[in-house]
């Protein structure tokens with residue numbers, strides 16, 4: 001052993017040898033039986049375990065989500081758990097299609113107290129465990145293999161007798177060889193078969209054998225190998241519901257659950273958002289949503305995930321991380337420019353093809369499926385680009401910037417983002433847009449205009465009142481449309497402006513609708529944008545031209561060697 005290498009004090013994990021493993025080529029095609037252990041494994045890991053009120057709220061939520069098996073506690077361990085089980089039964093709070101599950105050690109007084117708690121239940125799963133791992137046998141219990149089997153078998157026999165004595169309840173028996181994954185595999189099969197011998201399950205009346213990764217110690221493929229191997233080796237497999245109970249010590253609890261389902265497991269125990277001992281139990285929300293995104297409905301309802309998360313945070317008194325898969329506050333949000341651009345294009349494509357399968361870049365699921373909106377998808381800070389800025393202006397303010405204008409305007413927002421170092425909200429973006437383009441009515445302003453045309457003639461005449469450096473005057477022109485006539489009027493008054501590009505659309509609806517015009521002009525060989533809004537599209541386009549002229553004048557004023565006189569666009 002290299003003393004200066006701390007890694008040398010850990011043993012490499014050796015799983016079963018299974019060269020003909022089948023699970024890698026299998027797919028998950030249907031959901032497993034789900035069992036929530038939030039109220040037991042999750043609860044036993046909390047700083048402050050749940051009181052009755054929080055337990056009841058979480059139980060109601062689990063029922064609402066669709067769990068049909070819920071481990072509600074360890075009633076022989078605490079009065080709160082005992083009272084909670086009693087209140088569920090006595091106050092008839094358990095739907096007929098839901099089984100409550102309770103955990104007990106393999107000790108006679110604890111088993112007896114467990115049955116006291118369950119008196120009168122309609123459907124109940126009694127879950128007994130003992131540790132089978134060699135280190136636990138030696139260090140914790142001081143038993144050999146035979147004594148370990150004896151503990152499990154005696155507990156099973158006692159449980160069977162207690163069940164037979166209360167036939168009004170629909171009983172299910174569950175046995176867990178604790179630390180299954182670090183138990184010798186042949187011993188795991190031996191002890192499970194001994195328990196089966198005492199309980200005598202049948203294909204019609206199956207028992208649950210729960211094979212926990214009590215502590216996750218190896219890459220998830222090892223757990224899958226162990227489950228496939230166990231399912232092949234154990235006698236009377238068809239009398240068993242094979243359950244897995246992954247923990248997340250190596251951060252691969254979800255992967256482990258998925259691979260074990262491919263390897264033949266029928267059932268998964270886990271918790272919402274992965275609360276549980278140490279790094280937690282497997283997160284059933286992620287697991288279920290992963291199935292959903294592969295086209296398999298998990299039969300759990302996470303369609304309104306944010307209030308659900310808040311309720312679980314309240315019950316556990318623990319926050320859910322903002323980047324938690326599918327649910328964290330930031331997981332449907334893109335700040336970075338290229339992501340925003342791709343999302344914006346993906347959303348537009350989706351609007352054009354609403355029946356197509358979900359294909360939006362960087363969004364593995366439709367946020368709407370979990371009750372999240374598109375509004376928060378794109379947020380802007382110094383890492384953002386034109387795509388995100390345009391998206392927010394479009395979604396929240398109805399402003400559809402033409403491409404070149406969006407490139408220009410993104411520089412304005414970038415400057416604000418760099419200067420503040422903060423997120424720029426859509427309101428701030430709109431304000432920057434209005435300040436930059438819509439408020440540009442000085443030193444040049446339009447006060448009104450009148451159009452006239454001859455019947456059957458495409459020609460239009462305009463008479464417009466403008467104010468230039470405080471002086472009002474009337475200008476006149478004629479052209480093939482109102483905007484062309486206005487440009488001619490400006491030229492006659494000594495202002496040469498050439499239209500390069502023009503876009504318009506309406507904004508808002510009904511009485512509040514207005515037109516918005518984006519005009520790109522060339523002045524003195526320089527391209528510049530202007531934007532105008534008005535109830536009338538003609539006025540909006542003229543205001544757009546005035547906005548462009550004013551922006552040009554301001555850049556000239558800011559440039560060195562420009563005199564005050566040059567504030568008139570004369571040639």
Ligand SMILES: CC(=O)SCCNC(=O)CCNC(=O)[C@H](O)C(C)(C)COP(=O)(O)OP(=O)(O)OC[C@H]1O[C@@H](n2cnc3c(N)ncnc32)[C@H](O)[C@@H]1OP(=O)(O)O
Pocket residue numbers: 041044074076077078104105106107129130131140141151178214
């Ligand atoms: C992996 C898991 O999550 S397993 C579930 C763990 N959850 C909990 O432990 C939460 C609730 N537990 C408790 O409140 C208590 O442990 C109780 C009430 C169950 C038992 O309390 P105590 O009798 O005081 O025992 P303690 O908590 O010290 O547990 C250790 C004893 O239980 C024995 N024991 C532990 N597990 C088991 C088991 N599954 N079957 C039989 N005996 C067991 C140990 O050998 C030890 O016995 P010893 O004192 O003779 O050496």
Ligand SMILES: CC(C)C(=O)C(=O)O
Pocket residue numbers: 041103129176178179210212213214215245247
């Ligand atoms: C009781 C068992 C199933 C358990 O919680 C574990 O092994 O993690």
